[in-house]
Every structure is written in structure tokens, then in C-alpha cells.
Amino acid sequence: MIMILYGYNDIYHGNHLINVISSSEMSSIPENQPSDAKPPKKSKWYWSVLIYVGWLWYFGGINVLLLRDIPLLLFLLGFGFVICYPISIWLKPNEPPRKLRKILVGMLWIWFVLAIAMASLLYVIPPFAISRQTTYLTEPRSKEFYGIDYQAVIEKQIDPGVPSKENGFRLLTEALGRPFFGEAFKYKHWNRLCQYLDLPTEIEPKYEFTDWRTYEKTLTPEEQELVRTPPCGNLSWSNEALPIVRRWLDDNEAAIDLFALAAQKPVLYAPPMFDGKFNTVYTNEQTFRTISGCFQMRARYWLTIGETDKAWNEVLLIYRLFDLHRPAIWDVMSTFINMAIFGIANNYAESVLLHSGWTADEILQKIKKIEPFLQPFNDDEIRNILRNERLMSLDFITQLANGIYNFSDTELPPAPNSWERFGNKAMWRFFRTELTMVKINQYFDRIEQRYFNGEPEPPDTSDNVQTIGEFMNEKYPMLDILKFVAWYGIGSVSNLMGDVMADLNRPNIESWRVSIKRRPTVIALLRLRFALEAHGRHNCGYYPSTLDALLGRYIDEIPLDPFSGEPFRYIAGEPGSASPNFLLYSVGPNGIDEEGRDHSGIPKGDDIRRQGGF
Secondary structure, eight states, X not given: OHHHHTTOOEEEETTEEEEOOOGGXXXXXXXXXXXXXXXXXOOXXXXXXXXXXXXXXXXXXXXXXXXXXXXXXXHHHHHHHHHHHHHHHHHOTTSOHHHHHHHHHHHHHHHHHHHHHHHHHTTTXXXXXXXXXXXXXXXXXXXXXXXXXXXXHHHHHHOOOOOGGGBHHHHHHXXXXXXXXXXXXXXXHXXXXXXXXXXXXXXXXXXXXXXXXXXXXXXXXXXXXXXXXXXXXXXXXXXXXXXXXXXXXXXXXXXXXXXXXXXXXXXXXXXXXXXSSSOEEOHHHHHHHHHHHHHHHHHHHHHHTTOHHHHHHHHHHHHHHHHHXXXXXXXHHHHHHHHHXXXXXXXXXXXXXXXXXXXXHHHHHHHHHHGGGOOOOOHHHXXXXXXXXXXXXXXXXXXXHHHHHHHHHHTSOOOSSHHHHHHHHHHHHHHHSTHHHHHHHHHHHHHHHHHHSOOOOOOOOTTOOOOHHHHHHHHOOHHHHHHHHHHHGGGHHHHHHHHHHHHHHHHHHHHHHHHHHHHHHHHHHHHHHHHHHHHHHHTTTOBOXXXXXXXXXXXXXXXXXXXXXSBOEEEOSSTTXXXXXEEEEEOTTTTOOOTTOXXXXXXXXXXXXXXXXX
């Protein structure tokens, strides 16, 4: 094979070198010539090209080509040619110089043709594919880092694109100034926010605001115990706690009223602030959490003093806040915050319902008020969240490698010569790109296939917390690593990095998946809870013996449990009769009926429950 590769017309026989003669000389060979003489082998130049291309693939040349890393591509091509020179001399020390010159000239032509062909393909092959669903990203290019500016792609997608005067964030920024966003909100973030909202950076705050958590730290231990939410979930305060809460409400009344005005605007949006390497300042999410907490505290206060109508208005504001935040959901973290706001609204809606004196008709009117907000995530929203998580992972790899790349060039002592500096940079670029990004894309492709193609879910490992060292030792024993290196060559480092990142990200994605599936379950339970209470108010406090009794007057259809595809479990006191008590529950994410025990049960269960009268 070596001789075929380098085009030799000589073969070895035993310990002697035999010159193979051409076919025109065969006629002059005597008839008594030994019959074991072999016909000459012609040089197959395409074998040289094929093996050379295979060498480039093994060392990542094809992937580098797809990623359009021209310096590294030229480095691989040139290095592939340079190493062939000493190898050819070592293989054939007795070869005549004329033959050697032909070999080297042929190899030069091979290298030259491949270099031209691959450079031409850079303008033909499309750029690196993010996934089958998301098209190709060719812009915007990153100014600070090499490659695509993934952050700009995300910002462009979630930006509502409305005039700043229609944005509730403008009201907050003008009235509360930079102190509202906290000490961690740097001036560069403030300048970015003011530029987005068309505001000057020098703003004098009109109101002072202290969030509940900061205020709670100023209280004595006894006062903190009074205002702390009990584990049983009772949303009413004691009479001793009311003056403490009232003091906070009075001090921040103007700011909370401003929050209510901002929540009535068409948009309440601030762009995420990407703060250098690996960090994102969640300005939008933190603000929504703060505002929803204020509405929550005020709703709880009105609920305690019996002002259920005022408490219900606060509940509607929380639902409105949740609805304003929904279009700005862009990753797993913002999804969890949206879920938390939705959960607060549902809890207080049920609490106000139970403490109110509403009639059955009034209850049905209230559920119609919040019905527009009771919608689960659709497929497009889920795809966008997964797509942005994909882009954030790719951005993480890009910034990580650029950080190493820049560190190796600036922080370490300079390399002895320019060739070593070029080699270091080329290799760091190689580690950043190639199989790491490929592996991450394959990981997110599998997630989307599970979601939308009905593939079985893997076991939940969200509770399996491991250090990176434990994870590496368990998943990648030494033998597997050696096999990895043998198969992927120099690309094994990138491949392992992609696998590790994908698996470390998996618990968050799996927890997010469960949360996404919980939403339609919670929505269905809330609808049934309102329908059951309406039935109870209409029937002297007695709940129906079966859920089917709600059809028609109280609810249009009985929803099924999303986790099982079967009817929700419902127990109304004594079986077969109306009762002042009921237990309604879903089997939960694990799909096992645990008799209505949730995480607070003994022993703990996985069911999602609602109860009344017990």
C-alpha cells in the first residue's frame, strides 16, 4: 500500500529489489523464464489523494472546512505535506534522486490541488448547520469573538419591536432609576437599558423602593417569624403581623401603584444583558419576580383583612404580569421564572376563591376572567426555547475557547518563535470548533426528537448530583477514552468536551421538561377546582359524587390527566354520595398513583393534589 501511495514502479521479492519491466519488453523474455514473475503495477495517483483526504478527515480537516476556519485549514494542509517529505526519504533511502523528485513533485501537485479545491468549497458549502429545524446562521458576525454572534440572534428573536413609549419598563426606569435594579446592575447595563428605552442615562429617581426581601432583613427575629409564610400554605397573616406588613406597603405604595400601571402597558420588556464570558444578567426576569412579589404581598394583605375583591384585583395583575412575561421567555431559566409567576397567580386565585362569599354564578364569571391566561405552551414556544438553549451552549463553547485562545496568547510567556504561536492559536481554534459543537447540536436534536416524535423519555436524573470528577470517572473509564482517541484522532478532545457539556446540561433540561408538562395539569386542576366550588355553593356546600356531574352547567368538558391520559382521580367523601369533602389529584410525572400524596406527604409522593373540606 505504501508503494502504491507513493507511486513506485519497483517491487520487492525476497531480499532483493527487482525492477519490473514494461509490457513492450515482455516479448523478448525467453520462454524458460520462471512463471512466478508478476506483471508490473501501475501507479494509482487517486489512492494518494484518497488517503491524503482520509488523513485530513482523521485530523478534523473536513469539520474545519465546514466551520470555515481558513487558517487552521491551511495549517492542516501544509502540515500534511511537510510530514510526507522525511517519511518518503526514510522509506526509500536507495531510491534514485530522479524518482524522489517525481514523488515530491507529485505530492506538491496533490497538496496544491487540494488546497485550491477546499478553498473554493468555502464559497459553495453552506455554513455550519445549527439544526434541521432552525436554518443556517450566517450573521451577525461577532465583533469581539470569532464566529457567529449567538447573543445577537437571541436578542433579535425575543425583542417585541414596539415603540419605547408603549413599554412598561420605560415607566419603571424613569421613576425608579438605576437603584431599582440593584447594586449588581453595572453602569454598562444601565447605559444599554437607557439606550434601548430612548432615555438619558442621567435620571433622578422620583420614588424610593425597597423590595420585600430587603425589608425582611431589617426586622427583628421575632418579627421575621411573624411574617414568614408557614409550610402549610396558609396565605393569611396573623393580626400581629399586619402592622409590620402595612408599614412596608405604606413606604412603597407609590412604587407598587407604578408597577400596576406598567403591567397595563402592551409590553413590559427589557433585553437580557450578556455580561462577558458565560454570564447573563436577567434584568427582565428579576424585575418580573420583584413586581409579582409585591402584588403577592398586597393580595395576601387584602385577603387577611377580608377585602377579597381587592385581593382578586391583585391576582388579575399577577396573571397579567405572567402574560406579559410569556413572549419574552427565551431559555430554561426564564421558563422557570414564568412558571413561578403562574404558580403564584394560581395559588392566590384558589385562596381568594375559598375565602370569598361568591355565588356559583360569580365563581363562573371569575374563571372566565382568567381563562385567557390558562393556556399551556405550544410547540413553537417549546422549539424556540430549545433553540435558544442550543445557541447559548454554542456561545458558551465559543467564548470558552476564545478565552483559552486569548489567555494562551496574552497571559502566558510568549512562544519562542512565530511558528509556535501560530500553531498554538490554530490548535486552540480546533479544540473550540469541530466535534464539540457537532456533539452539542446532536444532543439538542435528540431532545427535539423526543419531544415531537414521541420517542421514550430517558430516566430522570435531576436528583443525581455529581461532581465533574465523579461524572468523568463513571462515564469515561480509561479504556473508553483510549478507544475515543483511536477513533477520533486529535478531535477526541473536542468530542469528549461536547459529550460532557451535553450530559451536564441534561438535568436542567429534564427538569424543564417536567415543568412544561405540569402546566396543563395545573391548569386542568384549577378549572376543576373552580367548577367544584361553584357546584358546592349551588348545593349548600356539597360536592358532586363524580366529576361528570359538573358537565354542562359548571364546565364544558372534563379534562384528562396529561401524565396518564386517564381521568383525574377524584374522591368525594363516602363513595357514591355527595359530600362536603373531596380529594382531586393527578398521578404526577412518575405516572404512579400514590393515593394523592405529594412532596409534603408522609411518605413523600409525586402526585399533584387539590382538596376541599377535609
